[in-house]
Amino acid sequence: MSADEPTPALPLGRGREFDAIRGLLARWGDRAVGIGDDAAIVRVPRGDALLASVDTAIENRHFRDDWLTPREIGYRAVTAALSDLAAMAAQPLGILVALALPERWSASLPAMADGIADAVTAAGTTILGGNLAAAELLSLTTTVLGSAFAPLRRGGLRPGDAIHVTGSLGGPGAAVAAWNSGHRLHDQHRQRFAHPSARIREARWLADRGANAGIDISDGLAADLEHLAAASAVGLDIDLGLVPLLDGVNGPIAAAASGEEYELVIGTPPGVALDAGEFERTFGIPLTAIGHAVPREAGVVFRRGAERVAKPTGYDHLSR
Amino acid sequence: MSADEPTPALPLGRGREFDAIRGLLARWGDRAVGIGDDAAIVRVPRGDALLASVDTAIENRHFRDDWLTPREIGYRAVTAALSDLAAMAAQPLGILVALALPERWSASLPAMADGIADAVTAAGTTILGGNLAAAELLSLTTTVLGSAFAPLRRGGLRPGDAIHVTGSLGGPGAAVAAWNSGHRLHDQHRQRFAHPSARIREARWLADRGANAGIDISDGLAADLEHLAAASAVGLDIDLGLVPLLDGVNGPIAAAASGEEYELVIGTPPGVALDAGEFERTFGIPLTAIGHAVPREAGVVFRRGAERVAKPTGYDHLSR
Numbered sequence: 001m002s003a004d005e006p007t008p009a010l011p012l013g014r015g016r017e018f019d020a021i022r023g024l025l026a027r028w029g030d031r032a033v034g035i036g037d038d039a040a041i042v043r044v045p046r047g048d049a050l051l052a053s054v055d056t057a058i059e060n061r062h063f064r065d066d067w068l069t070p071r072e073i074g075y076r077a078v079t080a081a082l083s084d085l086a087a088m089a090a091q092p093l094g095i096l097v098a099l100a101l102p103e104r105w106s107a108s109l110p111a112m113a114d115g116i117a118d119a120v121t122a123a124g125t126t127i128l129g130g131n132l133a134a135a136e137l138l139s140l141t142t143t144v145l146g147s148a149f150a151p152l153r154r155g156g157l158r159p160g161d162a163i164h165v166t167g168s169l170g171g172p173g174a175a176v177a178a179w180n181s182g183h184r185l186h187d188q189h190r191q192r193f194a195h196p197s198a199r200i201r202e203a204r205w206l207a208d209r210g211a212n213a214g215i216d217i218s219d220g221l222a223a224d225l226e227h228l229a230a231a232s233a234v235g236l237d238i239d240l241g242l243v244p245l246l247d248g249v250n251g252p253i254a255a256a257a258s259g260e261e262y263e264l265v266i267g268t269p270p271g272v273a274l275d276a277g278e279f280e281r282t283f284g285i286p287l288t289a290i291g292h293a294v295p296r297e298a299g300v301v302f303r304r305g306a307e308r309v310a311k312p313t314g315y316d317h318l319s320r
Numbered sequence: 321m322s323a324d325e326p327t328p329a330l331p332l333g334r335g336r337e338f339d340a341i342r343g344l345l346a347r348w349g350d351r352a353v354g355i356g357d358d359a360a361i362v363r364v365p366r367g368d369a370l371l372a373s374v375d376t377a378i379e380n381r382h383f384r385d386d387w388l389t390p391r392e393i394g395y396r397a398v399t400a401a402l403s404d405l406a407a408m409a410a411q412p413l414g415i416l417v418a419l420a421l422p423e424r425w426s427a428s429l430p431a432m433a434d435g436i437a438d439a440v441t442a443a444g445t446t447i448l449g450g451n452l453a454a455a456e457l458l459s460l461t462t463t464v465l466g467s468a469f470a471p472l473r474r475g476g477l478r479p480g481d482a483i484h485v486t487g488s489l490g491g492p493g494a495a496v497a498a499w500n501s502g503h504r505l506h507d508q509h510r511q512r513f514a515h516p517s518a519r520i521r522e523a524r525w526l527a528d529r530g531a532n533a534g535i536d537i538s539d540g541l542a543a544d545l546e547h548l549a550a551a552s553a554v555g556l557d558i559d560l561g562l563v564p565l566l567d568g569v570n571g572p573i574a575a576a577a578s579g580e581e582y583e584l585v586i587g588t589p590p591g592v593a594l595d596a597g598e599f600e601r602t603f604g605i606p607l608t609a610i611g612h613a614v615p616r617e618a619g620v621v622f623r624r625g626a627e628r629v630a631k632p633t634g635y636d637h638l639s640r
Contacts, residue, residue: 036475061455
């Protein structure tokens, strides 16, 4: 069979691992393609670069089973990984999912598989392959593959560029704070934590209209702005008072420290004017200018209106 | 920066995770390329298909810290993943490594990183990206990306095709048996377990000379032959007595059940004659014809000379 033909699902061999994989494939139907060979075969559009990224979600580190349903765990892990393609304005080509599955989670595998399927369907892509291994703690490692003719980079900002953020922030941080403190959890905050969106279409809309740099908010707006500034070798002047907040979020400092938002921060050069009204009518979320890039020597400055504020503390995967 | 230019390593932000990643990048030098954006940017050769696969190695499931050094753990995990590209006769484009790292393993991270570098160097490729997360058990999930104009498939066998195996088998199985029983461990058996080779160059040599189907031996020769037969919808007639054994291996049945060999099984259509002597002179390992494909109705038959033998039991990841 030539690589130009579509790859049919191949019969698998014997054993419990293969039975479990067969069950997943039956559940996924046409959301999974070309499984059964040693590697998936993918066509990259002519002239495009391939984009590849990997992300791991681990039980009790990145989620807790009393916070999320199994379906939400699957959805959220894959959406977080797909968000890295959105950050670069790439079109998804497919994902590979490596599951480390404890025995006590095996009854939840079908629901988790449905969540994985929800995420690829929302992003308009498919499951190309994976791995299933027994383990003591549940983890989902998702590799995302995408393509773009001109990927949006972290290093594209120049002094004078405008900085924009998509969506309304603070929900995931507020949800985690409510869970940890036992305070009342707003439905909308839980929803933003459990059902984030990978801003795939939004990113391509922005790149098509002249965005020259991008990053997704995984570590928190403030921390990810610092990554963007470091990669671009610029400073930033950001007014956190302009950042749209979800109802019930405890102010812009909390919102700028809220991680795993999966909203986008993008830059535009002088002369590019983005139509925030058209963006909001198209995607149902705001697009907001929050500051601009300055020379590197000026550093990254956070303000709230005229008043300078300390850097809101972000999220560091190894420290919690 | 356009995607056609080589991607320089970008400055990273703050935090312990980033410090650890910076340490890895310093250690890897030019064995790691283009790290720092949300996703790696890769060029696929024009006309080639992209091949992608993922594999996970988990502490106490796939290796034990009293069996392997940290450097061997890193080498072996990545080599096992690269072997899936060899199975399809693909040229590696790069790997992504997701590490789940317990605190008690953090001092071993540099040695593990060296082992990962050893594996990509042996395969003539580079590290494109990764993920680092705290965890309770060590695991390494490796995504491999490769390209091929005409990938070797599991489904390519037809009745009458000859079946060949590379290398001498039984070493990994004998090593695991010795560790489990406390019997004397042969150096060569340990070496085959700890330092397997991904048969990347061998596979391309074979595909260039007319091989029409392939699989790598991860579950054991017998089990992987059954996968090949199932995918191709053929039966097989295999003489295990012909399989080359390492010294000290307890016969061909044990060798055919030995998993994680990472040798190749390939098929050739009638009329293709492989020069086993040239193969051995080129790669230093034997290439051996061990049987042929038959109609599906005849099933998969294992013999030892004239005598029919039961299927040697292979390796099932979820059952041990």
